[in-house]
Amino acid sequence: MRVLGIDTSARIGAVGYRAGGRTVFSEQLAIKPGGSEQIPVLIEEAFARTGHHLRELDLITVGVGPGSYTGVRVGLAIGKGLAFGLGLPLVGVPSLAALAMNGRSEAALICSLAKSRQGEVYAGLYRNTQGFPVEVAPPAIWEVPRLAAVLKEEGRPVLFLGEVLDEIGQDLAAALKEAASFGRGPENIVDGANLAALGEAKWERTQTNELDTVLPLYLRRTEAEVRWAERSCRADV
Amino acid sequence: MLCLGIETSCDETAVALVEDGRKIRSNLILSQIERHQKFGGVVPELAARCHLEVISQLVAEALRQPGVLPREVDLVAATYGPGLIGGLLVGLSMAKALSLAWQVPFVGVNHVEGHIYANFLAHPELEPPLVCLTVSGGHTQLIYMAEHGTYELLGQTRDDAAGEAFDKVARVLGLGYPGGPFIDRLAQTGQPNLTLVQHDALAGTYDFSFSGIKTAVVNLVHHLRQKGEAVPVADLAASFQRQVVTVLADRVFRAVEAKKVKTLAVSGGVAANSQLRSFFSAEAARRGIQFFAPPPVLCTDNAGMIAACGYFRYLKKGASSLALPAAPRLRLD
Numbered sequence: 369m370r371v372l373g374i375d376t377s378a379r380i381g382a383v384g385y386r387a388g389g390r391t392v393f394s395e396q397l398a399i400k401p402g403g404s405e406q407i408p409v410l411i412e413e414a415f416a417r418t419g420h421h422l423r424e425l426d427l428i429t430v431g432v433g434p435g436s437y438t439g440v441r442v443g444l445a446i447g448k449g450l451a452f453g454l455g456l457p458l459v460g461v462p463s464l465a466a467l468a469m470n471g472r473s474e475a476a477l478i479c480s481l482a483k484s485r486q487g488e489v490y491a492g493l494y495r496n497t498q499g500f501p502v503e504v505a506p507p508a509i510w511e512v513p514r515l516a517a518v519l520k521e522e523g524r525p526v527l528f529l530g531e532v533l534d535e536i537g538q539d540l541a542a543a544l545k546e547a548a549s550f551g552r553g554p555e556n557i558v559d560g561a562n563l564a565a566l567g568e569a570k571w572e573r574t575q576t577n578e579l580d581t582v583l584p585l586y587l588r589r590t591e592a593e594v595r596w597a598e599r600s601c602r603a604d605v
Numbered sequence: 606m607l608c609l610g611i612e613t614s615c616d617e618t619a620v621a622l623v624e625d626g627r628k629i630r631s632n633l634i635l636s637q638i639e640r641h642q643k644f645g646g647v648v649p650e651l652a653a654r655c656h657l658e659v660i661s662q663l664v665a666e667a668l669r670q671p672g673v674l675p676r677e678v679d680l681v682a683a684t685y686g687p688g689l690i691g692g693l694l695v696g697l698s699m700a701k702a703l704s705l706a707w708q709v710p711f712v713g714v715n716h717v718e719g720h721i722y723a724n725f726l727a728h729p730e731l732e733p734p735l736v737c738l739t740v741s742g743g744h745t746q747l748i749y750m751a752e753h754g755t756y757e758l759l760g761q762t763r764d765d766a767a768g769e770a771f772d773k774v775a776r777v778l779g780l781g782y783p784g785g786p787f788i789d790r791l792a793q794t795g796q797p798n799l800t801l802v803q804h805d806a807l808a809g810t811y812d813f814s815f816s817g818i819k820t821a822v823v824n825l826v827h828h829l830r831q832k833g834e835a836v837p838v839a840d841l842a843a844s845f846q847r848q849v850v851t852v853l854a855d856r857v858f859r860a861v862e863a864k865k866v867k868t869l870a871v872s873g874g875v876a877a878n879s880q881l882r883s884f885f886s887a888e889a890a891r892r893g894i895q896f897f898a899p900p901p902v903l904c905t906d907n908a909g910m911i912a913a914c915g916y917f918r919y920l921k922k923g924a925s926s927l928a929l930p931a932a933p934r935l936r937l938d
């Protein structure tokens with residue numbers, strides 16, 4: 369299969385093309401917060417440079433986060449436009465699972481992280497089996513100290529991955545001591561070709577086109593909804 | 606030339622197909638109003654979520670209804686500003702990807718410029734030069750259009766948009782949201798006998814201010830309620846509406862005079878107001894100029910106007926770059 373992977377859930381966006389199980393290209397690009405306007409140009413240029421064409425594709429895969437809401441929506445809107453425009457199916461893949469594929473396979477547990485609000489992170493736990501991430505705990509919102517405490521309790525070595533380690537890596541190291549190890553450089557960024565591989569496996573398993581149904585992994589209601597719910601609860605009393 | 610237009614700058618997800626900038630082949634609008642109603646206004650994050658949920662089905666339907674195949678589309682246009690960044694990015698990204706997939710040019714459209722083009726869809730004979738007043742919940746702009754693609758912003762609101770004032774006054778009078786249609790209906794049963802603001806601080810300019818009128822209504826209502834007196838809701842609606850229309854008309858007809866144009870157009874949600882329409886049309890007739898207003902469906906945010914504007918913009922200035930960023934505060938110059 370020839371599969372395009374797009375992820376715009378973090379500060380660095382990724383686009384990758386995988387054909388016949390091999391990576392044709394894997395591009396990364398720093399995107400402004402809430403931006404990612406450059407992704408369509410990146411796709412266009414990567415195809416032109418490698419002498420390939422969008423018409424060859426069989427499947428579009430997009431990272432659904434968790435991560436920047438706006439970022440994930442941009443990736444999904446681009447994916448939907450390409451899938452509809454080329455008459456292809458689309459599948460969504462958790463960005464944190466794609467990130468876990470960067471982890472060294474001997475790691476007992478891989479904890480993929482993404483930035484959330486101040487003091488909180490999105491975290492998912494995985495094991496890499498034959499190059500594919502097996503979910504141990506699904507992506508969820510964690511306060512950093514609580515996450516560290518739970519993983520410490522677990523008692524197994526953990527490999528942490530994600531851009532957000534710049535901000536919280538030290539806290540995790542202090543809490544988990546030698547049980548914690550950390551991704552380096554590009555290991556902390558989603559690889560678009562990995563995401564494409566994950567999407568391809570999902571497509572083979574489900575054969576379900578998610579063009580009209582795929583949603584970002586929001587994990588959180590909007591502020592307005594939360595406030596409204598609080599107000600209505602009080603009104604009920 | 607067939608242009609697909611996408612509009613996601615506020616709380617309407619809209620996709621349309623327009624032929625040669627004048628002929629509507631499909632014009633789909635999915636209002637999110639019910640999703641925002643309980644919050645009393647548009648919630649940006651919720652709006653962006655809603656846009657993404659429906660955008661692909663709307664594009665499919667916009668082609669299916671007129672029986673157009675994707676490969677027959679020649680141009681893709683999308684609003685890139687002004688508006689709410691989260692929503693803009695959904696429509697803009699979708700449009701860029703469609704342009705890539707179909708190998709057709711992409712054009713970014715200014716939403717306010719788009720509103721002007723609602724009139725070009727509704728009136729095949731319309732040509733610039735003209736003066737256009739764009740009034741809605743999001744904008745109040747007085748524009749001189751010398752020719753396609755050439756604009757001079759003559760004046761704009763210094764505080765609230767006209768439609769915003771309608772919404773706030775409707776809320777304080779206990780009417781529904783959005784306020785425009787409720788006030789319009791109620792005003793027909795009232796007397797415009799209350800002076801809400803004594804003098805027009807921006808008289809002689811082309812700019813507008815609506816927060817004074819709005820605050821006057823709010824204060825009067827609170828004052829009456831405190832004293833336990835009945836609030837003359839219909840008279841207040843009529844007085845408020847008359848005062849807004851008077852201010853708008855003052856700027857508009859002075860601009861028509863100064864620019865020596867024979868054509869006046871209005872657009873935007875408030876352009877659907879019945880008193881505005883009848884007053885402007887009578888005054889235009891008295892002065893011997895032509896007055897144009899779109900039908901109500903083209904007054905509100907829609908993608909037909911974006912596709913029409915995109916077509917004329919493409920003819921004049923060519924395609925936009927695929928790297929075009931969303932511009933929440935985009936100006937019209």
Ligand SMILES: [Zn+2]
Pocket residue numbers: 716720741743873905906
């Ligand atoms: Zn508008």
